[in-house]
Every structure is written in structure tokens, then in C-alpha cells.
Amino acid sequence: MLESLRRLLNKGPKSADMSPLQSWAETHKFQFKRIRDAEGCLIEPVPAAGASRTDSSGDGGWRIEWGDSQRSYITTREVRFTAEVGTPREMLALVLNRELMEAMEKAVFEQYVEDVQTRIDTETPPEMRWLVMFPKLANNELGRLKDRYAAVASIKPWLQLWLSNGLEEALFDTPDTTAASSPVVIVINRGRLTMRTAMPEPDAELLARWFTVFMRIMPVARKLARDWTDATAGGATGTLQPSVWPPARPDEAT
Template identity: 50%
Template sequence: MLKSLRRLLSRGGQSPAAGVFESWATERGHAFRRVRDAEGCVIEGRLGTQPWRIEWGEPQRNYIAGHELRLMAEFNLPKELQVLVLNRQLMETMEKAVYEQYVDDVQTRIDTETPSEMRWLVMYQKQPAADLGRLRDRYGAVSSVLPWTQQWLASPLSDALAASIDAVAEDHPVTLTIGRGRLTLRTAMDEPDAQRLAQWVSVFEHALREARRLGDEWRDAAGAGQTTQPSLWEHIGPTDPDDTTQRLPPRG
């Protein structure tokens, strides 16, 4: 009796806000679950045979206020490939913070507590504005392999990102990263919004599809000795679309 009452009170204490996401997931046949003892939820689905996951809840990055929406997938890319695409206002804010924290304070290194997005702004080259095309006024990018990222941003991903320009304000934080074989999209979403969720899922799926395609093409070119960055791809084995052995950790 006491256990039943506790479960009832626990359910009653949860915000109904995530129900918007539950309906969206159910309509599309995705798995949905609420986060225990917190306001948040997890949605798991697939793009073809490629698994992906959506998390909505407390922010993991200090540049996001309120709730954070995270979309993640792991797949077969070189772990050395590091890419960051983000809205330009956030990029400028991060660059200023890096300067103030690590130059004005005469620090000579960036510690591991600094978000990877901020570290990458210092570590990697900026993507030339010409590579960004119509995205250049809203988005910026840095990368460890500029030619690969240029192709990625010139793909149908460009259309999906361009569609987001009118949907959110210029200062709305958005980051799209590739690192250690994981693609992640982070953005602010204080209240569940099914229409906005669908738009970010579209951006994410375009990014995922094109990253996998380019990864395969560059790996094949490396095998034929045709790429300018063979060291990143020559030891990568064939992509197995049915390989779901990689699992995303609960948080991180």
C-alpha cells in the first residue's frame, strides 16, 4: 500500500510538459521514457538501421539556459575528425570568453572542465566564410579536416540548416558537433514544442545521413590513395549498417 502511494505521488509530481514529446514519439513509433526523479525524457529511434537518441532535460552546457534538447548518434567515422558548427552569436560569445579566461588571466592551457565546443574554437581552424555559402551570416564552423567539413556543409544539410534560420532568433544557441565518432546537436528548448522538435530532427537526420555518406566516400578514396587526409580514413573498416553494438551512455 505504502509503495503504491509513493509511486502515485512520484508520478503526480512529474510535469506533464514531456507529454508533448511522448505524443510525437508515439505517432512515429519511437520508444519514449520519462527521466526518473527529474523533469525530462528520452526518445530512441532510427534513421533506417542507424540508431539515434533524443534527450530533453536539464542543460549540460552553461551556454544553454532552461532546458536543453540533445540529439545524438554514434557511427563509423575516424575519432580524429572533430567538427563544430554553431550559430555565429554563440561563436562570438565563446571566443570572447576564451580570450578573457585564458589570455587576460595569462593561462597557457585550456583545462578539461572547459566545454569541448570552446576548446575546439581554439584548437582548430575556422571554416572560411565562402565554404558556408548562405549559412555564413548565421553560422560559423571550425574543423580538424576543413575539406571534409566543406563538403558536409555544401550537402543537403545546408538546406536543413538554412530552414532553421527563420525559425529561431539569432542568439538562440545551437551547436552541431562531430567528435569521437559521435554526432550531437544541442539547442535550447525550455518548453516542449513538437513543431520545433520536428525541425531539429530534420537538421539532425540530414547531418547524420550526409556524414555517413561522406565518411564512406572518404574511406573509399583513402583506400585508393585519392584523399588529402588518408591518415584519418585508411584504417577505418567498412560501415556495417546493422552494427548496433555501440551504445550511447545515459548522460554526457
């Protein structure tokens, strides 16, 4: 009896079947790795000859991670797409589905009403703080995305260029496959592009859809970053380090 109870207690939750994501990665000849000591996986392109296996910061570099959510506004597991794009460190941009934005704004308002402004700076996700720090794009600036998405940026002209050069079109193609209530968040911060959305269980079809979106918006972001840097005589460098799997700390940028 005691041994049966011990086995029951030690059994724990059933592990997720990540074979759909592994099969998708292998079909596309990408690297697939399981995250050690965590319920998750990582997918990357195979490094070019002579390149470091841990370097994915070049023009062809990107990373996909599936696992525990790093943001409180995604209550299930999530899939994250990440790449260095070379934008200046001071440039911040946020594009998210409108339902999530409205929920975030309500949460910020309620925290202020409760007179806990300090908590807003220390416990809320950075994306929530940006909603009250930076100017929003007006509906006419969002174009066809106005009914589904919202956006803020520290440098609005750059975000508007990105929207008109592929981001608007890529996101406009998603409504038929993504519920309006499903969290979708795209961030540019510290030279890095991150796109995240909910994925409770490994789903190769859903992964493929959002990978297509990511691969449409990432090269444009890199090109605009280079053009912007040339025009302003500025620059930005960065490295793409593997994400940690616990939820993000309050001071984490992405």
C-alpha cells in the same frame, strides 16, 4: 502549522509536462521513456526484430534526449539529437550559430587576459577549446550560412563536403523559425554526431523542426564517413551509450 510548512518545503518545483513530446513520439511510432530520477525523457526508434533494445548504433539508430543542459553555454534545458556516424576518431567538426561563437571567443580571450590558461583546459566546454585549436571555415567556404553560422574542423575538406552535400541547405532553412541568439551546436567527435539546442520546456513543434534537420544531415554524414574511410583505408567503431544527465565533465567529448 508545522505540518503545513513541511508540505510546502517538500513540494519542490512543478514537474515539466512531457506529454507533448510523448504524443509526438507515439504519433511517429517511436519509443518514449522518462529518465529515472531526472527531469527529462528519451526518444528512440523501435529496434528492428532481433536487435538489442539498447543498440542504436546501426545505420537506422539515433536518440533524442530532452532535459537539463549538459553545457554551460545553454542556460536552459536542452534537446539533444545523437547518432553514431562512423567518422574516424581523430575527426572533429563543430558548427554553431555565430552569436554563440562570438560569445565563446570573447570568454576564451578574457580567460587568457586574466592569466588563467589552466582553467581553459579544465573547466571550459570542449567546443570552446576547439574554436582556438582548429581552423575556421572562411565566409566563402560557409556559403549561404556565413551570416548566421560558423564552423571549425580538424579536417576541413570533410566538413566542406558535408556542408555542400546537405548540411548547408538544412541549416539555411532554419532562420525563420530560430532566433539568431538561440544556441545551436552541431558536433562530430569520436564517430558520433550530436546536435543540441535550447528547449526550456517540452515543445513538440520545435522538436519536429530540429528532428527534420537532424534526419537530413545524419545520413549524409554516415555516407561521407564511409566514403572517407574507404578512401583513406582507415576505420572507426563506436557505441552509443545513454547520456548522463548532470552537466558534462571537463574531459567529456560530447
